[in-house]
Amino acid sequence: RRFYITEGGGYHKDCIEIFDETNTGDPQVLEEFILWGMERYPAFRYALVIWNHGGGWWDEPERAKRNIAYDDSFGGDSLDNQELKNVLSRVSQKRGDKIDILGMDACLMAMVEVAYQLRDSVKIAVGSEEEEPFEGWPYDQVLEILKNRPRLGTATVGRYIAKEYISSYREKREDVTQSVLNLYKIDNVVFRLDELSQELIMSLEDEEVLKVILYARENSPEFFYGNYIDLYRFVQLIGNGCDREVIKEKADKLLMSLKPGTKQAVIYQRHLGRRLKHTHGLSICFPLSEVNPKYCDLDFYRDCKWGEFLEKYLISRREYGVVESI
Numbered sequence: 072r073r074f075y076i077t078e079g080g081g082y083h084k085d086c087i088e089i090f091d092e093t094n095t096g097d098p099q100v101l102e103e104f105i106l107w108g109m110e111r112y113p114a115f116r117y118a119l120v121i122w123n124h125g126g127g128w129w130d131e132p133e134r135a136k137r138n139i140a141y142d143d144s145f146g147g148d149s150l151d152n153q154e155l156k157n158v159l160s161r162v163s164q165k166r167g168d169k170i171d172i173l174g175m176d177a178c179l180m181a182m183v184e185v186a187y188q189l190r191d192s193v194k195i196a197v198g199s200e201e202e203e204p205f206e207g208w209p210y211d212q213v214l215e216i217l218k219n220r221p222r223l224g225t226a227t228v229g230r231y232i233a234k235e236y237i238s239s240y241r242e243k244r245e246d247v248t249q250s251v252l253n254l255y256k257i258d259n260v261v262f263r264l265d266e267l268s269q270e271l272i273m274s275l276e277d278e279e280v281l282k283v284i285l286y287a288r289e290n291s292p293e294f295f296y297g298n299y300i301d302l303y304r305f306v307q308l309i310g311n312g313c314d315r316e317v318i319k320e321k322a323d324k325l326l327m328s329l330k331p332g333t334k335q336a337v338i339y340q341r342h343l344g345r346r347l348k349h350t351h352g353l354s355i356c357f358p359l360s361e362v363n364p365k366y367c368d369l370d371f372y373r374d375c376k377w378g379e380f381l382e383k384y385l386i387s388r389r390e391y392g393v394v395e396s397i
Contacts, residue, residue: 073104075112076214095123095140096148102158109166116225118172118217119159121150122207125177125198127299128152128184128356130365139177152188152369159192169194171225174232178202179295181250183302183355184371186336187261190254195229195338200301200354201248201294201347208232209239226251230339237341246344250352256328256336260353261375263325267306268376270318275387283312284384288357292350298358303329303351329353361385 073088093100105119125139130151141149150158163169173189175181175198186196212235216228223231229251236249274280287308291300303326310322331337331352340352355377356366362381372378 073107092144094145094148095142096145096150097142098150098154098158101140101150101155102161105158105162106165109162116171117166118174118228119170120174120176120208122176124149125175125180125203127179127182127295127354128188128366128369128371129179129295129298129363130368139175139180152185156188156192156370159189163192171195172197172229174198174208176203176207179299179354181248181252181353182299183257183260183264183353184369186252186254186257186353187371187374188369190257193254195225196252196254197229197232198250198252199248200250200292200299200350200352201246201342204240204243204245204247206239209235212239226253226333226338233339233341237343240343246342246347248342248347248350248352249340250337251339252352253334253336253338256334260325260328260336261371263321263328264302264377265375267309267318267321267325268380270315270321271309272376272380272383274315274318275383277315280313280315280318281384281387283309285388286312291357292347294354298356299354300357301350302353302355304349305355305357357381358385 072086072090074085075087077085109117121140123139124141128138130138138149138151139155141147159170170193173193173196175196178199179202180198181200189196213232216223216231233249233251237247240247271280271284287305288300290308291304293300306322306325306329310319310326313319313322328335329337329351331340337352340350342348342350358381362378362385366372366378
């Protein structure tokens with residue numbers, strides 16, 4: 072069903088189109104919906120919100136994908152990062168401009184890998200490092216912002232969404248996060264991360280460096296069964312614990328690119344819950360045992376040595392008998 076929300080409307084009044092069953096995991100369904108909305112309701116700026124289960128970048132080689140917009144009626148099909156990238160790229164080309172805000176009202180989507188995949192078709196992304204509660208965004212408050220203050224800057228709208236999201240859970244004892252990301256700046260984060268990754272790779276024969284990596288990994292906030300961690304916290308602990316000056320230097324430069332600010336990749340981030348006090352807005356994949364083979368399909372893997380670092384670190388850890396206590 073498609074709805075045009077009106078004041079004082081309701082299900083019957085606001086429902087403007089009804090279809091047979093559609094598959095939200097089919098990229099064509101998403102693309103047709105976006106283009107339909109732009110053609111029927113032209114605007115200066117567009118916010119696309121995808122509200123459903125999410126799994127960050129994750130993709131299962133043998134089973135149904137774990138990305139975003141699952142459809143249980145179609146065997147749990149979902150949109151993987153490449154499908155989402157392709158749809159938004161085509162839409163951006165037809166529009167002649169990027170999507171202004173991509174809201175990912177879904178679990179685990181505020182990741183370096185996801186942001187980098189969508190950098191050429193989205194300006195501002197709003198999403199969560201942590202799993203989201205069932206209620207998701209407070210849409211009454213979000214729509215109130217768009218209705219009453221339509222001239223707000225795009226990044227400011229993103230900040231208001233994040234603020235209202237966090238506020239909506241203050242009395243519910245939920246651990247939540249929400250990030251506002253500037254995808255124009257994500258290239259700089261990946262460049263700095265690539266530099267640090269290369270230094271870490273060259274230092275993996277040093278047991279002291281392995282211990283620092285292990286400590287940083289164990290003491291960073293975790294998400295998605297321990298497969299994702301907060302990137303800022305990990306890099307901060309690497310810089311604080313490593314004696315190698317070149318690693319400290321690269322870590323400091325990466326931290327500067329990750330520090331939240333109006334002209335940074337992480338424009339704004341908030342969190343609730345003691346477990347999440349060291350979250351800073353962007354997570355990254357850091358598995359405990361092996362790297363998912365589908366990781367190699369990401370733009371991020373191709374353009375950054377982080378994936379190679381993970382593969383070589385896991386081998387080095389086993390060779391030196393380092394055991395994680397997680």
